[in-house]
Amino acid sequence: MAEPRRVTLAVTGASGAQYALRLLECLVRADVEVFFLISQAAQLVVATETELQLPPKPQALAAFLTEHYQARAGQIRVFGKQDWMSPVASGSGAPSAMVVCPCSTGTLSAIACGASNNLIERAADVALKERRQLILVPRESPYSTIHLENMLRLSQMGAVILPASPGFYHQPQSIDDLVDFVVARILNQLGIEQDLLKRWGE
Numbered sequence: 001m002a003e004p005r006r007v008t009l010a011v012t013g014a015s016g017a018q019y020a021l022r023l024l025e026c027l028v029r030a031d032v033e034v035f036f037l038i039s040q041a042a043q044l045v046v047a048t049e050t051e052l053q054l055p056p057k058p059q060a061l062a063a064f065l066t067e068h069y070q071a072r073a074g075q076i077r078v079f080g081k082q083d084w085m086s087p088v089a090s091g092s093g094a095p096s097a098m099v100v101c102p103c104s105t106g107t108l109s110a111i112a113c114g115a116s117n118n119l120i121e122r123a124a125d126v127a128l129k130e131r132r133q134l135i136l137v138p139r140e141s142p143y144s145t146i147h148l149e150n151m152l153r154l155s156q157m158g159a160v161i162l163p164a165s166p167g168f169y170h171q172p173q174s175i176d177d178l179v180d181f182v183v184a185r186i187l188n189q190l191g192i193e194q195d196l197l198k199r200w201g202e
Ligand SMILES: Cc1cc2nc3c(=O)[nH]c(=O)nc-3n(C[C@H](O)[C@H](O)[C@H](O)COP(=O)(O)O)c2cc1C
Pocket: 011, 012, 013, 014, 015, 039, 040, 041, 042, 044, 045, 048, 103, 104, 105, 106, 107, 108, 139, 140
């Protein structure tokens, strides 16, 4: 049997927590093992934008998410911001793909300059150095020159900049439809089958 696929999902403090939660749900349904990282600012955004009360500690958060999304035992693993011994901190242990969704402009900047000051930044740095898939989902408006320069630099390094900017050509009827538009794009990038959105021309 093939090894279960693994993805690192990092959630940072840009608006759009719904994108991250829906993506997590879809990854679990697709039987993907998820290494889940969340910043302190993202915890605040989740509390502001959703009904969910996420426990702050990694172990409790893993248990909560496992129950909430009916994941297999061990399918969702959560690592703290200074857990340098976790698999995502090293090229030998990290999954082959990482998504930062949503990606704050602060984390975008830190990744662009290789700061590695917390586990999210380090995991992204590992993805870049190992030439692995790194998908960044920024949300800000308007973008400053700094944001645009950082996105350009990251794109030139091989990262995919996939902004949280849903289209309207599928005639969305709800906020969920808008969220699914962006999540479908991320799943397409990861090569994971999705039925949230038809591909163009289908
Ligand atoms: C409710 C809320 C919404 C925010 N929205 C955004 C946003 O859309 N984009 C962004 O770059 N930062 C946003 N921020 C600011 C970031 O959370 C802040 O810059 C933080 O330092 C990012 O830290 P992190 O990258 O470690 O998550 C928001 C903050 C809050 C509390």
